[in-house]
Amino acid sequence: MPNDLRGDEMAVSSEGMSLVQHLPALQVAVPLVGSVLCAIVRQRHLAAAITIACSVAMPVIAYLLLEIVREHGTISYAMGGWEPPVGIEYRIDVVNAYLLLLVSIMGALVALYAPRSIANEIAPEKQGLYYSMYLMCLAGLLGMAITGDAFNVFVFMEISSLAMYTLIALGSERRALVAAFQYLVIGTLGATFYVIGVGLIFTMTGSLNLYDISQLVWDSEHVRPVIAGLAFITIGFGLKLAMFPLHLWLPNAYAYAPTVATAFIASTATKVAVYLLLRFLFSVFGTDYTFGLTPAAEIMMVLAVLAMIVASLSAIYQVNVKRMLAYSSVAQVGYMLLGIALVSEAGLTGGISHLFNHAIIKAALFLAVGCIFYSSGVTRIENLAGMGRQMPLTLGAFVIAGLGLIGVPGTAGFVSKWYLIEASAAAGHWWLVIAIVVSSVLAVVYVGRVIEVAYFREPVAKVVRRPEPEMVLITWALAAAVIWFGIDTELNAGIAGEAARSLLAGWRE
Amino acid sequence: MILDVILRIGAKMFIPFILVFGLYVHLHGDFGPGGGFQAGVIIAAAVVLYAIVFGKDAAVRVVPVWVVELMVSLGVLIFCAVGVWSMFMGGEFLNYNVIFHAPPVSQYDAVHGQHWGVFLVEIGVLVTVTGTMLTIFYSFAGRGRAE
């Protein structure tokens, strides 16, 4: 009898698939299997080896996917052979192909950096589980970036978030537990808001496939539930990406997590959430729907400016260098949201290129802080005194990345800020230009404070040991990337422009 | 311990039935309501009942902690193995049609594959859910009292 029940949708492909066609599934499955293997072996050296092997394979897969997308256009992978919109679809176009590359490169660098730093910060018997959770988080983030199914986004979001709460709770201070709990509560609220929004849209359109929703959204019988759904989704991602008044979980989570975990989360988690927000606002709903029927742009513009100013001011008053960088992250998310709120090609280009630049800059800064902590155990800014002379290499990388954060010409940060200023001026919002400049000046103050302490004061803390060569090397590789992207502007802004055009075009046919 | 003889005899009588019922729910999941999630919780409940009546130490002797923790990972591994196996056979990840027959697949073969694919994945779910429930139980039960 089951024969009669299977309709034509159970189409059976007539020939086998080659390995290249499986890359979308492997992108998520490899770190997932790696995570499980780490949990089974538990032994820390073996787990570290598995983690490095899986993490290093990720950029390779992401790069191959990017090449295929550039050559043949959008990839659609039907999970389990169930064709979309019925089944879960993995959908890769230029926008998320670049994001996958970014997340996987960051994952690989952090994994290579991790072993000695982790050995220093986490008890030996817990290290195997740390690696397991790290790979689980990576799998979740890559899954969020790759999937084209609204509910699948929720599942991967929770996989990555649950792993992230655990990573934060593994921090050495007892405050890490409280930070993880607060993040758990707020993160779960965010994910639930998202799922409420998806539920409302599912009820109105009858589809969970993002591409399918984009075709159906204008035909829904009533507009109001769909707009309510869009609002819920925006708030949900706003909680996840630390949109200004919803950012309260972030500083503590970043400050008390193990340093490598902070570097990884800061450079990937919020970025993936920003990508998904872009995806929903531009591709799924389209600019006409999102910004025509709702005041999303105006609200986001105000929140973005508040984030840029208020969070930068908070950063100035921090005593812990990780907390300072965390508040700076909230401010930088403001720039990305500003790029979204401008709803123009130049604005989006600026926002997206800032997403990439900020990932690299923040990773470099946090990894430099990791080197300092490894060598001397210092996290308070006043105890950094004299470090510039004691650890010239590490602090050199910190200064370069710090200049990128400020947006000094010749660094990556300048390029994206320039685009944002250009877009603001083109839209006639001169107050936004002033806000960007003021926020950059505030960045000069908080980065400058660290540099002043590190180079112009007498040493307080003792450097117990040198940071390991691979740790310094990776920090410097990222610092060099900050300069490279600042000089070779075509690379970064070109990619961002391509993504921006693709997003503005929307999916609606 | 001598006074709760009814509880102990009752538990001993119930546990085999709970386990069999768990398996029934699991195997029935192919054709009707049921499946790995529900069955996993029911089987875990049997062990939890044993632990409540006879003490956690007795339960740990029957189902050691390392077995439970291994089960959590093992189930996910079974799930992924089915997915990867279907990739080797030339279908998409988790495409059950091809797990026994390389494409091109006839309709009959596809149904054969779907049946076994669901069955194998549900076993993975059963193992993981049982393991997770018991891991949660073991890590909370008795904590803070022994020390």
Next chain:
Amino acid sequence: MTELADRPLLEALATNYNYWITIVLMVSGLFIVVSKSNMIKTLVGLGIFQTSVYLLYLSPGKILGATPPIMAEGIESYSNPLPHVLILTAIVVGVATLALGLALVVRIHEAYGTIEEDEITAVVDREDYAE
């Protein structure tokens, strides 16, 4: 039914009562999360908030007068099975979140000796001041 139609508010309540229950659960869950300082109560609120979502998904999937989604001879209309599968996943996620949350609360209790968030904040502030 004619009497109900005369009273729009009552009609809205009676015909869409599933949504009203969803909204009440949602708002009360959110209120508990925001207002309570006790961490266990926060988790309870979170649980109620998540439960409201289960209802939001499941109730539109049910078709009045239809059967469960099991295929058999002579069945024409059946409830949509997709929301059930989605919510099964959401329930598992909810259980995982609750377990992790409780585990963190246990560890916090061991580290601080309390699970009241305002008391912990006071301790944290004191530590910050002492440094």
